Every structure is written in C-alpha cells, then in structure tokens.
Amino acid sequence: MICDWKLLKIGSCQHPGFMTIKGGSLACHEFPALVGLLIHETFGPIIFDTGYDSAFLEATKPFPERLYRMATPIQYDESQSIVNALEKYNFAPNDIKAIIISHFHGDHIAGLRNFPLAKIFCAKEGLKQTKIGNRFSRTKAGILSDLIPPRIECRAKFYEDYERIALPNEFAPFLWGVDLLGDNSLLAVELDGHCKGHWGLIARTKDKPIFFIGDAAWSMKAVEENIPPPNITIGLLGNVPKYKDTLNKISVLRRNSRDRLEIIPSHCVETYGRWGH
Numbered sequence: 001m002i003c004d005w006k007l008l009k010i011g012s013c014q015h016p017g018f019m020t021i022k023g024g025s026l027a028c029h030e031f032p033a034l035v036g037l038l039i040h041e042t043f044g045p046i047i048f049d050t051g052y053d054s055a056f057l058e059a060t061k062p063f064p065e066r067l068y069r070m071a072t073p074i075q076y077d078e079s080q081s082i083v084n085a086l087e088k089y090n091f092a093p094n095d096i097k098a099i100i101i102s103h104f105h106g107d108h109i110a111g112l113r114n115f116p117l118a119k120i121f122c123a124k125e126g127l128k129q130t131k132i133g134n135r136f137s138r139t140k141a142g143i144l145s146d147l148i149p150p151r152i153e154c155r156a157k158f159y160e161d162y163e164r165i166a167l168p169n170e171f172a173p174f175l176w177g178v179d180l181l182g183d184n185s186l187l188a189v190e191l192d193g194h195c196k197g198h199w200g201l202i203a204r205t206k207d208k209p210i211f212f213i214g215d216a217a218w219s220m221k222a223v224e225e226n227i228p229p230p231n232i233t234i235g236l237l238g239n240v241p242k243y244k245d246t247l248n249k250i251s252v253l254r255r256n257s258r259d260r261l262e263i264i265p266s267h268c269v270e271t272y273g274r275w276g277h
C-alpha cells in the first residue's frame with residue numbers, strides 16, 4: 001500500500017498549444033515536468049520519473065542534441081532540482097528505493113544519475129531505444145543517451161519480464177498489468193503509442209488509486225474530451241493509431257471511474273495546480 005504521495009514539478013518547458021491538442025492555440029504554454037513521489041509503507045520512498053535536471057542542460061549543449069532543447073525550450077534552475085524537491089520531504093537521494101520510469105524521453109529521466117542506489121523499473125524496449133541508431137536519430141526521437149547511468153541493467157527490473165496479471169474491472173478497458181512489488185500496490189500498465197516502451201503506473205493509495213499516464217495525454221482536457229494532438233505531432237515520436245487507441249481507453253476509464261480514480265498526465269498544468277506541492 002502507498003501510504004502517502006506527492007506530485008512534484010521538476011522544471012517545465014514551452015510548447016505552442018496546437019502541437020499538444022488538436023485545435024489548440026498558436027500561443028506557447030507551460031508544460032510542467034511532473035514527478036510522483038510515492039511512499040510505500042514497507043518498501044520505502046519511490047519516484048515515478050525524475051523530470052528535468054542540470055544533466056539535461058549539459059546533454060543538450062552540443063549539436064545535434066541541442067535541437068531537442070530548441071524544440072522544447074525549458075525553464076529549469078537548480079532550485080527546482082529533484083534533489084531539492086525531495087529534501088522538502090526529508091529524503092536524500094539515497095533514501096529513494098526505486099525509480100519507476102514511464103519512458104526514456106529526456107524530460108522524464110534526466111535526473112536518473114542522482115540516484116545511483118535506486119532500483120530501476122522500466123521497459124526493456126524503452127531502454128533498447130537509448131542504445132540504437134545514431135546521435136541524430138536518437139535526438140529526433142527525444143532520447144539523450146548521456147542521461148542513462150552506466151550499468152543501468154544491473155539494477156533494472158523490466159516490465160516485460162513480469163507475468164501479466166488481469167486488472168480488476170475498476171480499471172477497464174485496461175485489462176492487464178504487471179505487479180511490480182508483488183503486493184498489488186504498484187501496477188505498471190503498457191500505454192502504447194507515444195513512443196516505444198511507454199508505460200503508466202497505477203498506485204494504490206489509502207484514499208484511491210492514482211493512475212500516472214506519462215505522455216499518453218498532455219492534459220486532463222485531452223483526457224476528458226478525448227482529443228489527441230494532431231497526427232503530425234504524435235507521428236514525430238510514436239504511432240498514431242496506437243496513441244489514439246490508448247487515449248480513448250484512458251478517456252473511457254475517466255468517464256467510468258469519475259472521482260474513484262485520479263489520472264495524472266505528466267505535463268498537465270491544471271493537474272499540478274490541483275495536486276502539486
């Protein structure tokens with residue numbers, strides 16, 4: 001059981017609205033990089049993603065990686081670091097027992113190197129994407145290989161290696177997931193479409209389940225109204241039919257579950273306004 005959870009903002013970036021939702025405005029909007037801090041009653045503190053980090057700025061100094069930073073200009077300084085954010089809850093980096101990774105885009109994993117002792121839960125397929133192609137193709141795919149800690153495999157547990165379990169009806173139309181700790185408290189769920197190896201996480205808290213959906217939607221408006229980004233934006237990084245199918249399922253789940261489940265998109269400014277600390 002997760003006995004407490006917090007939503008942290010670790011930097012943010014700017015995108016024109018129309019890139020993230022069909023019919024959105026030309027104006028640039030803030031997209032926070034949100035991180036879930038989950039306190040498991042016996043396992044200890046865990047984070048879902050890491051958000052931005054000074055390592056992101058370092059990794060995007062040279063070309064072609066600089067193109068990533070130019071495409072999504074970021075607002076980040078050390079006062080916003082994950083280490084500082086955790087300190088507010090009296091956690092040092094080495095207190096964090098595990099990091100659960102939604103996917104390997106730079107804005108989700110830039111802070112990994114702050115946590116050399118943490119267990120890593122991630123998709124094998126996602127990690128594979130950080131090792132193939134060349135610097136240009138990886139940058140185009142949102143991947144900065146310099147952010148991956150050395151020998152990450154030694155402390156990684158891959159979602160694909162778990163036995164799939166049937167999810168309770170309350171999470172329909174999602175049918176299966178994997179039970180990361182074996183106690184039903186943290187269920188990783190594949191959310192296909194945004195990029196290869198993209199997974200979400202259902203965390204069972206004392207109050208109600210929290211479904212971190214990563215980049216399967218960029219805002220709660222997109223979930224509520226089932227409005228995907230334009231095909232061209234989805235297609236830059238992922239698979240259009242799979243993305244739309246996943247968003248549709250999340251949208252149905254939202255309609256069916258209403259207040260019995262919280263959905264947390266990784267970059268939703270309203271969600272941060274509601275839950276952020």
Ligand SMILES: [Zn+2]
Pocket residue numbers: 103105142194195215
């Ligand atoms: Zn992403």
